[in-house]
Amino acid sequence: MSELISITEGFKETIGNKNLQLAIYKATGRLIDKRKHAVTEDVLPGYQDLRQHAHNLKRHTLDHLDYYLEQVEKNVEAHGGKVVFCKDGAEVSDFILNLAKERAARLIVKSKSMTTEEIHLNERLEHHQLEAVETDLGEYILQLAHQRPYHIVAPALHMTRYDVAEIFTKNLGVENETVPEKQTQIARAVLREKFLEADIGITGANFVVADSGAVVVVENEGNGRLSSSAPKIHIAIAGIEKLIPRAQDLAVFLPLLGRSATGQPLTVYTSFLSGPRREGEIDGPEEFYLILLDNGRTGLLADKDKRESLFCIRCGACLNHCPVYRKIGGHNYPWVYSGPIGAIITPQFHGVTQDPWLPFASSLCGACAEVCPVKIDIPRLLLELRSEVIQAKTSAGKNRTELTAFRVFAWVMRHPRLFEAFGLLGSIMAPSGEADGWVRTLPFWMRVGPLKKWVAERDLPPPAPESLRKLWRKRKPASKDK
Amino acid sequence: MSRDYMLQKVRTALGRAPGEAIPPPPEPLLRLVERDSKDRVELFQRNLEALNGHVYRAADRDAARERVAEIMNGASAVASNSPVLRNCGIASLPGVETGFGDRDALRAACARTAFGITSAECALAETGTLVMFSNAAEARLISLLPPAHIAVIPASLILNGLDDLFSRFPRPADQTSAMVFITGPSRTADIEQILVRGVHGPGELHAVIIEDVT
Numbered sequence: 001m002s003e004l005i006s007i008t009e010g011f012k013e014t015i016g017n018k019n020l021q022l023a024i025y026k027a028t029g030r031l032i033d034k035r036k037h038a039v040t041e042d043v044l045p046g047y048q049d050l051r052q053h054a055h056n057l058k059r060h061t062l063d064h065l066d067y068y069l070e071q072v073e074k075n076v077e078a079h080g081g082k083v084v085f086c087k088d089g090a091e092v093s094d095f096i097l098n099l100a101k102e103r104a105a106r107l108i109v110k111s112k113s114m115t116t117e118e119i120h121l122n123e124r125l126e127h128h129q130l131e132a133v134e135t136d137l138g139e140y141i142l143q144l145a146h147q148r149p150y151h152i153v154a155p156a157l158h159m160t161r162y163d164v165a166e167i168f169t170k171n172l173g174v175e176n177e178t179v180p181e182k183q184t185q186i187a188r189a190v191l192r193e194k195f196l197e198a199d200i201g202i203t204g205a206n207f208v209v210a211d212s213g214a215v216v217v218v219e220n221e222g223n224g225r226l227s228s229s230a231p232k233i234h235i236a237i238a239g240i241e242k243l244i245p246r247a248q249d250l251a252v253f254l255p256l257l258g259r260s261a262t263g264q265p266l267t268v269y270t271s272f273l274s275g276p277r278r279e280g281e282i283d284g285p286e287e288f289y290l291i292l293l294d295n296g297r298t299g300l301l302a303d304k305d306k307r308e309s310l311f312c313i314r315c316g317a318c319l320n321h322c323p324v325y326r327k328i329g330g331h332n333y334p335w336v337y338s339g340p341i342g343a344i345i346t347p348q349f350h351g352v353t354q355d356p357w358l359p360f361a362s363s364l365c366g367a368c369a370e371v372c373p374v375k376i377d378i379p380r381l382l383l384e385l386r387s388e389v390i391q392a393k394t395s396a397g398k399n400r401t402e403l404t405a406f407r408v409f410a411w412v413m414r415h416p417r418l419f420e421a422f423g424l425l426g427s428i429m430a431p432s433g434e435a436d437g438w439v440r441t442l443p444f445w446m447r448v449g450p451l452k453k454w455v456a457e458r459d460l461p462p463p464a465p466e467s468l469r470k471l472w473r474k475r476k477p478a479s480k481d482k
Numbered sequence: 483m484s485r486d487y488m489l490q491k492v493r494t495a496l497g498r499a500p501g502e503a504i505p506p507p508p509e510p511l512l513r514l515v516e517r518d519s520k521d522r523v524e525l526f527q528r529n530l531e532a533l534n535g536h537v538y539r540a541a542d543r544d545a546a547r548e549r550v551a552e553i554m555n556g557a558s559a560v561a562s563n564s565p566v567l568r569n570c571g572i573a574s575l576p577g578v579e580t581g582f583g584d585r586d587a588l589r590a591a592c593a594r595t596a597f598g599i600t601s602a603e604c605a606l607a608e609t610g611t612l613v614m615f616s617n618a619a620e621a622r623l624i625s626l627l628p629p630a631h632i633a634v635i636p637a638s639l640i641l642n643g644l645d646d647l648f649s650r651f652p653r654p655a656d657q658t659s660a661m662v663f664i665t666g667p668s669r670t671a672d673i674e675q676i677l678v679r680g681v682h683g684p685g686e687l688h689a690v691i692i693e694d695v696t
Contacts, residue, residue, distance in 0.1 A: 049511075060508060064498070075655070085489070136672070138670075156673065161676075184678045220671075222668040225683065230589070245507045246507070246652070246653075248652055251510070251511065254644060266644075270663040270665075272655075272660070272661040273659065278659045281618065281659065282618065283616075284622055298491040298492055
């Protein structure tokens with residue numbers, strides 16, 4: 001077990017950084033609070049029914065995904081757009097690079113998209129001298145600082161206004177400015193120029209609507225609207241799991257997404273986009289492409305027991321409510337998807353052996369499942385992944401110590417007298433606690449092998465003066481009336 | 483690119499054959515409520531004001547025009563080609579440019595003006611939302627590029643909410659290539675969770691409701 005829960009330097013740094021801890025706690029706490037007030041029975045009657053309905057819709061769509069993929073393709077094309085199926089990030093960047101070359105495009109504006117973060121699209125494009133500018137304020141700050149998102153919906157959650165001031169001064173050559181209103185205006189002015197000059201706008205998609213051939217982009221700033229309507233070409237990039245059957249289903253999904261993410265009944269802007277501008281429309285893109293990305297999703301789809309990992313609508317509520325995320329923050333997770341949802345999808349995308357500690361980084365408290373708007377049973381999936389990790393380790397012969405330890409443990413547990421003897425031995429040998437009662441260090445001879453690592457990060461309560469079994473034998477017989 | 487390959491992979495993952503029929507999806511869940519027009523207007527006003535939007539009631543078209551002139555206070559504006567604005571005389575207010583049919587000219591005008599004036603396809607009382615359809619009467623950038631947006635809407639266009647909207651427009655893509663919901667002024671909380679209005683879209687949103695027009 002010790003190697004699974006070994007604590008990396010990054011964890012220690014995050015946990016030891018008081019300002020960062022406070023920032024994470026305050027931000028996630030505020031989001032918890034906002035959500036809580038947005039899903040009560042008086043403001044959203046039938047919230048639990050909505051969740052179940054959303055779950056059922058996602059299950060139905062993913063169980064018949066081939067049908068809906070073909071349907072959305074047909075409908076996008078009927079509106080004059082084009083659907084591009086890409087199996088991985090390389091195909092996405094190849095397509096965009098080719099298109100950019102054909103249209104002599106050089107500047108791309110991008111609105112926030114976790115899917116493009118997942119495939120490192122910006123780096124791929126920059127490698128070919130295409131400038132791709134993030135336009136969501138938080139993402140723009142992160143792009144300047146060369147960092148990845150800290151949180152699915154609040155990407156720069158870990159930064160202070162002073163960090164932002166420093167980043168702006170260094171990268172934009174502006175005076176040191178620490179007032180968020182003014183920092184926002186600085187970014188607005190720089191990015192406004194980019195919007196008006198850009199040849200291509202790239203957005204993600206919160207939903208892809210099969211019966212309409214449409215993408216839905218949900219946001220608060222207006223950069224999603226600008227990216228999709230100012231440049232002559234709009235490219236929307238979505239994972240294949242983003243499909244929903246009908247436009248009418250948005251009456252279920254939009255309130256769940258906004259309320260779970262930020263406590264908003266609807267976000268400021270919701271764009272429902274189906275193809276390029278039509279005859280008679282004054283503005284809007286002349287070309288529309290919908291890129292549907294696999295990048296490993298079909299692997300998750302094939303596993304019926306874990307298929308629901310793909311139901312996620314990326315609201316971030318499970319991150320906010322997770323005691324582990326709230327301690328270790330977003331950057332200690334190995335991939336762009338952090339928190340409980342990251343802990344279940346990362347091992348399925350990358351294989352369970354790459355970051356075997358991930359499914360174990362949970363107390364299984366169940367808060368994530370309770371707040372998930374599409375009712376993904378995250379704790380169950382974590383347990384299944386844990387068992388897969390152990391199986392993989394065992395079959396690789398890497399698990400001997402732990403296996404032996406648990407075999408001995410199981411044997412002792414089956415023999416009451418032996419168990420008691422060990423308990424007694426333990427209570428005699430264990431050191432007494434410090435002034436506050438906690439045992440912080442064990443004698444050197446107990447700090448050996450795997451036990452050493454295990455106790456290094458843990459404080460223990462001292463053994464009780466009398467064991468439960470002893471107390472049980474000493475108890476007074478219950479009075480006969482009872 | 484990988485179209486057939488991916489579809490095949492999906493089918494293999496699901497154990498489905500090409501062209502295999504599917505069971506019907508779960509019925510749409512549209513929860514319709516009864517609310518009279520007066521209540522809808524009040525609810526719309528309350529919800530939009532809670533988001534820092536400004537809401538005005540105008541008794542008739544003339545009052546609406548006067549209200550818009552007051553909000554503009556001598557500044558410039560670009561107005562959409564909506565008949566609502568024309569009929570109110572808003573399109574011919576001093577300082578208002580309108581009648582754009584060319585994308586580039588419209589963009590340039592929107593990028594330098596103080597106000598964008600539009601009507602809306604409808605509005606949603608339960609969330610304080612304006613529903614915009616892009617078409618020959620309403621361009622996308624007028625409600626987006628200028629720092630302030632004024633929407634002039636007849637009270638009769640205020641619906642209850644999303645459920646109501648999607649029961650009237652089951653497939654909005656049949657009507658327009660772009661349906662946009664606007665729920666309050668543009669905002670962000672990306673820096674220390676401090677609320678800042680007017681990031682990329684308008685930081686100011688005014689809704690003028692004309693009460694006697696159906």
